[in-house]
Amino acid sequence: MEIVFLLLPLSLVIAAAALGGYLWSVRSGQYDDLDTPAHRMLIDEDVKSDESEVRDVE
Amino acid sequence: MTSQLPKSSLEQDVLPDTSRCSHCGLEIVGGQAVRGSDPDTVFCCKGCRLVYRTLHEFGLGKFYELRDDSELRTADPRGNRFGYFDHDDFIHRHVHSLSRDLSEVRLAIPGIHCAACVWVLEKLPQVLAGVTHTRVNLSDGTIVLTYIPSEVKLSEIAQTLDSLGYTPAPLSLDERLKQRRKLKRALLLRLGVAAATAGNTMIISVSLYQGYFSGMELKYRDFFHWISLIIALPCVFYAAIPFYRGALAGLLAKRPHVDMPISLGILFSFFLSVHATVSGLEYVYFESVCALVFLLLIGRYVQQEVLAGVQSKLSQAATFFPLSVLRKSGGEFEEIPLEALRVGDEIKVLPGERAPADGIVVEGSTHLDLSVLSGESAPVSIAQEQEVPAGALNLESAFLLEARSIGRDSRVGKLLEQLQEAPTESSSSSRLINSLSGYFVITVLVLGFLGFLAWLPTGIPHAFEVMVAVFVVSCPCALALGPPLIFSGATRKALSLGIFLKNMKLFEERKQIRQVFFDKTGTLTTGAFEVVGCNTAAGESVEPEWLSHVLALEEGVASHPLAHTLLSYVRERVCDISAPQLRDLSYISGCGVVGKEDRKGRTYTWKLGSLSWAIDGESTRGFEATNSAHTVVCLSCNGVPKLFFELQDTLHPETTQVVQQLRKEGVAVGILSGDRQEVVSHVAEQLGIAPEFAHGGLLPQQKAECIASTKGRSIFVGDGANDVAALLEADIGIGLRSGVEVCLENADIFISEDGMKRFGLLWSYAKKVSRALQRNVVVSIAYNIGGVSLALAGYITPLFAALLMSISSLSVLFSSLWIAYASTDKSS
Known part of the structure; x- marks a missing residue:
């Protein structure tokens, strides 16, 4: 069971990384507008006018 | 094509x-x-x-x-009115230069709300060359545009947006918006940290719980304790800072505050656990500390977001100044943004516009509508050299105004400023909750200490354990977490009804309310007169010709409020009769209107107005008004009365229902009015209000005295400038639309439109909310009494106390959320 002395700090490092990701996303403004994206996703893009989407489909 | x-x-x-x-x-x-x-x-x-x-x-x-067809916007027929968007001052204020040939501007677009809005606005670059990128933000109601200034002018962009149905406006509250965003991010960061620490300490504490029951080697236990301690550090010393600030502010102001028991609980549990960790004792409570901070921060976040929403709605309601003004420079007028206006500038105020500044009329004369400012419904005439307050609506003709104090410095501007800052955090966490928190802290501290003393004979460690259990088991969540959540839900719901809540008093004190007093004109009644009878002198029938004379006379003085009523009444009855030509039409103030007609070589003098004036001392020929409370208007020809109109201020359609609802609940309903006693009594009779509760002919101060002399808590609902004293005197003052200025400043609740109906809705909604609040407090008191007594009796170990506390917090969270959101949806 001594392995827990290694695994627990290790898991904490991973948790800290996840928290860091969250802090970054807040600081970069991803939570500033929580209403528009909900509407934006309802709108289909024109497939032919948006090449990147075509590429994604392929 | x-x-x-x-x-x-x-x-x-x-x-x-x-x-x-x-x-x-x-x-x-x-x-x-x-x-x-x-x-x-x-x-x-x-x-x-x-x-x-x-x-x-x-x-x-x-x-x-x-697009959502229900809310199509009305395009302005005046053509391009965005010239001021190209003004240097405007560009300096609102446009940021990204690079040499790329600029960014943020504009407010009130009313964007659906997928179509987002879609069409974000496609703007396809429609208008020169615009490179657009991004809509529905939360703020703003749009960020990137454009190439050399290719497209800002006014052209604005014009295009307007022609699409989205009228852009300069973002006057840019600073406040940034501030709000900063606050939101800061709280989200703390919330995230608290969530992470709560989650991780809980996982570790599951292992610890297991260890308590089935045995655990000390080296593992102590290691877990130390790890938990490290995880809890950012929670206690970063995420929980807002609570310490609140508690400290309360201490400095020597006032109890809800943050005090919270801070006490957090710090006490944390340092006890640190002590236990360092000295290798059995129990630590890091997970309860972190969970408590996390749950309470959720409450704070929801509250802050809802309040921010209310504020942005309020600031939209408050943008009634024109965005651009016509300034005189040389002999010409140029359109400039309101911000560029300086004291001493001469500006032209067009009919239908509001004066943008307090000032003096330099040229021209007109009638102004001051109803928004004073509640006075009759138009006020002004001429040269007279003062015009900002916000006054120009009814008649353009005039030149010399600006004296502008925008926020003007009288109404200052008030609007207050309004926008009104729903602050401190006003929503209420007096009641804060004073309860004070008792809570003291009681828990005293009980814990008493417990320690009582158990001292069994040894210091055990006595200490009892004291810790008391502190840990007591849960301030019903005070700290429940009310903000419920209030947020209520605020949001009220806002959807056009009601602005400044505080929670109505919800807290609803049960104690014994009287509701209403102002009469404009509150119980519509303030608009209605023709209730049209009679002739005894034995005659109504000749259409007479009605046409009424038409001719009244069209001469269409601005009088009674004239408007009579005109529409007559028009409904005579469709194909053209009004006869009258000469020398004149309006005699306080009496009526008079005109002369030449027919078959004779001159007839027609008069329309108050009875005694129109009949020139002749007899009324058998006419009796059906009710002494009615206003009578008489049409006479050469002094002989022809027609008698009886007019009456009509009740709002919902008034009767609301009054009945109040009385059914045992709340006394009264009328306090400055109007004649007969009129007030008549209205009271219609509503079934006892004569002793219907007071007429009151001066503003007497209204307040009437309220002060009643026993028990009271509400006053009023709208005019003469209601201010009463609004302040009543326990809860509710202001209605027409007297914005006075009401915003002095009322606890402001109803923007449809007064009586919304008041009725608010009253029944308040019942639900106040019940929910009470239930929360009662359940929580029961829990705390039960928990603390068991702890004192020594039945609860500190660890079990921590578990109970978490369960209690969660139950408060869910029940409050349920009350605040689920039930509001049903009722709407």
Whole structure:
């Protein structure tokens, strides 16, 4: 069971990384507008006018 | 070009009848229709046809599919009025230069709310060359545009947005918006940290719990304790800072605050656990500390977000100043943004506009509507050298105004400022909750200490354990977490009804309310007169000719409030009679209107106005008003009375229902009015209000005295400037729309429109909310009493106490959320 002395700090490092990701996303403004994206996703893009989407489909 | 127009199969859905414009949805005024190339389409003007065509040309016809037809915006017929967007001052203020040939501007677009808005606005670069990027933010109601200034002018962008139905406005509250965003991010960061620490400490504490029951080697236990301690550090010393600040502020102000028991609980549990960790004792409570901080921060976040929403709605309600003004420079007028206006500038105020500044009339004369400022409904006439307050609505003709104090410095500007700052955090966490928190802290501290003393004979460690259990088991959540959540839900719900809550008093004190007093004119009644009877002198029948004379006379003085009522009454009855030509039409103030008619060589003098004046001392020939409370207007010819109109201030349709509802609940209803006693008694009789509760002829101060002399808590609902004292005197003052200035400052609740109906809704809604609040407090008191007594009796170990506390917090969280959101949805 001594392995827990290694695994627990290790898991904490991973948790800290996840928290860091969250802090970054807040600081970069991803939570500033929580209403528009909900509407934006309802709108289909024109497939032919948006090449990147075509590429994604392929 | 037009033949390439894709035919939209949805046009017919959008356009059930051909009387509305296919683009803007406005009604098409007779004969003005512009046909589209598609037979199903019809437009109100060429502009709309162009936009419709443009949208389809760029493949944006989907707009008509996505848009929410219920809230189509009205385009302004005045043409380009965005010239001031190109003014240097405007650009300096609102436009940031990104690079040499790229600029960014953020504009407010009130009213964007649906997918179609987002879609069409973000497609703007396809429609207008020079615009490179647009991004909509529905939360703030703003749009960020990137554009190339050398290719497109800002006014052109604004014009295009306007023609699409989205009227842009400069973002006057840019600073406040940034501030709000900063606050929100800061709280989200703390919330995230608290969530992470709570989650991780809980996982570790599960292992610890297991260890408590089935045995655990000390080296593992102590290691877990130390790890938990490290995880809890950022929670206690970063995430929980707002609570310490609140508690400290309360301490400095020597006032109990809800943050005090919270801070005490957090710090006490944390340092006890640190002590236990360092000295290798059995129990630590890091997970309860972190969970407590996390849950309470959720409450704070919801509250802050809802309040921010209320504030932005309020600031929209408050933008009634014109955004641009016509300034005189040399002999010309130039359009400048309001911000560029300086004291001493001469500006032209057009009919239908509001004065943008307090000032002095330099040239011209007109009538002003001051109803928004004072509640006074009659137009006020002003001439040269007279003062005009900002916000006054110009009813008649353009005049030149010399600005003396502008925008926020003006009287009304200062008040609006207060209004925007009104719903602050401190006002929502209420007096009641804060004073309860004070008792809570003291009681828990005293009980814990007493417990320690009582158990001292069994040894210091055990006595200490009992004290810790008492502190840990006591849960301030019903005070700290429940009310903000419930209040947030209530605020949001009220806002959707057009009601602005400044504090929670109505919800807290609803049960104690014994009287509701109403102002009469404009509150119980519509303030608009209605013709309730049209009689002739005894034995005569109504001649159509007489009505046509009424028409002719009244059209001469259409601005009088009674004239408007009579005109519409007469027009309903005589459709094909043209008004006779009268000469020397004149209006005699306080009496009525008089005009002369020449017919068959004779001159007739027609008079319309108050009875005694119109009949010139002749007899009323058997006429008796059916009710002494009615206002009588008489038409006479050469002093002989012909027609008697009886007019009455009508009750709001909902008034009776609301009054009955109040009385059913045992709340006394009273009227406090400055109007004549007969009129007040008549209204009281209609509503079944006892005569001793119907007070007429009161001066403003007497209204307040009436309220002060009653026993028990009272509400006053009023609208005018003469109601201020009463609004302040009543336990809860509710202001209605027409007297914005006075009400915003002094009322606890402000109802923006539809007063009586909304008041009724608010009253029944308040019942639900106040019940929920009480239930929360009662359950929590029961829990705390139970928990603390068990802890004192020594039945609860500190660890079990921590578990109980978490369960209690969670139950408060869920029940509050349920009350605040689930039940509001049902009732709406």
